Amino acid sequence: MLTTTRSSESSVRPAVLFVAFELGSTQWKLAFAVGLGTRPRLVQIPAREVMRVAKEIARAKTRFGLPTDAPVRTCYEAGRDGFWLHRALLAQGVTNVVVDPSSIAVDRRARRAKTDRIDAIALVTQLILADAGDRRGWREVHVPSVEAEAARQLHRERDTVRAALRAVGNRIQGLLLLHGVLVRAGRLSAEDVRQLRDWAGAPLPAAVQARIEREADAWQALAARLRVVDRGLHARVTADTDVVAQQARTLTRLRGVGELGAVTLSTELFAWRAFTNGRQVGAIVGLTPTPYCSDQSQREQGISRSGNRRVRTLLVEMAWVWVRWQPLSALTQWYQARFAQHGRARKIGIVALARKLLIALWRWVDQGVVPAGAIVRA
Numbered sequence: 001m002l003t004t005t006r007s008s009e010s011s012v013r014p015a016v017l018f019v020a021f022e023l024g025s026t027q028w029k030l031a032f033a034v035g036l037g038t039r040p041r042l043v044q045i046p047a048r049e050v051m052r053v054a055k056e057i058a059r060a061k062t063r064f065g066l067p068t069d070a071p072v073r074t075c076y077e078a079g080r081d082g083f084w085l086h087r088a089l090l091a092q093g094v095t096n097v098v099v100d101p102s103s104i105a106v107d108r109r110a111r112r113a114k115t116d117r118i119d120a121i122a123l124v125t126q127l128i129l130a131d132a133g134d135r136r137g138w139r140e141v142h143v144p145s146v147e148a149e150a151a152r153q154l155h156r157e158r159d160t161v162r163a164a165l166r167a168v169g170n171r172i173q174g175l176l177l178l179h180g181v182l183v184r185a186g187r188l189s190a191e192d193v194r195q196l197r198d199w200a201g202a203p204l205p206a207a208v209q210a211r212i213e214r215e216a217d218a219w220q221a222l223a224a225r226l227r228v229v230d231r232g233l234h235a236r237v238t239a240d241t242d243v244v245a246q247q248a249r250t251l252t253r254l255r256g257v258g259e260l261g262a263v264t265l266s267t268e269l270f271a272w273r274a275f276t277n278g279r280q281v282g283a284i285v286g287l288t289p290t291p292y293c294s295d296q297s298q299r300e301q302g303i304s305r306s307g308n309r310r311v312r313t314l315l316v317e318m319a320w321v322w323v324r325w326q327p328l329s330a331l332t333q334w335y336q337a338r339f340a341q342h343g344r345a346r347k348i349g350i351v352a353l354a355r356k357l358l359i360a361l362w363r364w365v366d367q368g369v370v371p372a373g374a375i376v377r378a
Contacts, residue, residue: 015066016131019057019094020124021076021085022116023047031120032060036128040121050088057094075127077101078141086143099123102306103139148272151244154236155264158229159310161222168219175212179204186223188216233259244271247365254364255375256325261318265358268311270365278359285312287355303351315354322357323350330372331356 015034022029024047032041041060045052057072074089074096089096104126106112130138169185176183180199183192190213196204204212237248237259244266251262275281282288286307292299305312323332331353339349360371370376 015064015070017057017060017064017066017070017072018124018127018131019060019072019074020120020127021074022120022123023076023079023081023085024116027116029116029120030056031124032056032064033124033128034064034066036125038064040124042117042120050085050092053089054092071095073097073127073131075099075123077104077123083143083149087146097127098141098143099126100139100141103137105137142273144272148267151267151271154229154232155260155267156310158226158233158260161226161229165219165222165226168215168222172212172215172219175208175215179208185216185219188212188219190216233263236263247271250365251361253377254326254361254371255377256321257318257361261314264311264314265361266365268308270362275362275366278362281359281362282355284308285315285358287312287315287351287358311358312354315358316350319350319354319357323353326371326374329374331360331374333373 018033020031022031026047028045028047028049030043030045030053032043033039041063043056043060045056058068060066061068061070072094074094076085076096076098078098078100083098086096086098104123126138129135172185172188173182176196181196181204183196193204193209193212193216196209198204203209237245237252239245244263247266247270248259248262251257251265252259269281269284273284275284279288283304284307286303286305286309288304290301290304292301322329323335326332334356335349335353339345342349357371360369360374363369364371
């Protein structure tokens with residue numbers, strides 16, 4: 001007679017402490033729970049007190065009767081605090097995830113109650129459900145490394161400086177237009193301002209001259225700062241040897257792709273994210289369709305716009321440049337055949353071209369596949 005020995009099996013899950021952070025500028029609200037059937041424990045602590053978080057976790061384990069070595073899983077919504085808290089929690093041995101705030105389901109009533117307490121309890125409930133396998137309304141953010149996050153600063157600074165330049169230039173032109181004068185803000189010096197005359201041929205008021213001079217000085221300082229950033233971008237592409245520089249040099253070999261676009265695509269996407277197909281590449285920048293189908297109502301709402309805003313804006317600009325400088329490529333031929341003769345449809349079609357272009361650029365960088373018909377520099 002044979003005796004069969006079977007290993008004991010159990011469906012009992014180990015006790016886990018779940019923690020949700022509701023981050024504020026001065027106070028943090030923490031919600032602790034061990035399951036859906038228990039009432040969450042709410043604690044308020046001063047903002048950025050990481051050591052206080054560890055103490056509250058230990059107190060919560062005692063409160064719920066958990067062993068001191070019980071695993072802890074935490075979450076918070078992506079926002080102004082960035083990812084430093086995520087790294088601090090990982091250093092304490094805590095399993096943490098950063099959640100996309102726009103993915104969390106909320107009450108659709110016009111006047112719904114919203115407090116930090118309600119949000120913290122809802123977030124810890126969603127964390128428990130996601131841990132159990134119900135991930136509806138739950139999207140986690142991929143956290144970049146410190147190096148990958150720092151690599152983005154150069155081109156982002158350029159965007160900030162250019163926006164400041166436009167703002168200062170618009171203020172100068174607005175002040176001048178109040179007196180019937182129209183000149184380019186970037187060419188003004190203190191002597192030029194004193195020589196300006198209003199619509200009647202009279203000098204500008206002294207207070208107006210003084211303000212325009214100060215604004216012109218600010219414009220010149222920003223222009224000098226922009227030149228420094230541009231030199232840094234050029235050196236980043238031509239002199240560095242890391243992955244970002246290598247990918248940027250590969251991208252700039254394609255006619256119509258400049259250094260700024262190459263560095264932006266590399267630092268924001270290609271250098272730190274691993275993609276397996278083109279659908280993932282298109283989804284990360286929000287260039288995906290959003291159909292609305294309910295009974296007899298069926299319509300397309302446009303692209304989702306849920307991804308990287310900087311890259312999405314850049315890609316639309318790169319698509320227009322691609323049509324001009326790569327007229328023989330398959331992408332340009334596809335665009336011209338469908339949208340070139342349809343007026344407003346050109347602007348709609350350029351978004352579709354931007355998605356196809358992004359996928360083609362990813363394949364060029366990742367797999368070495370040249371976009372069909374594209375001109376590649378030696």
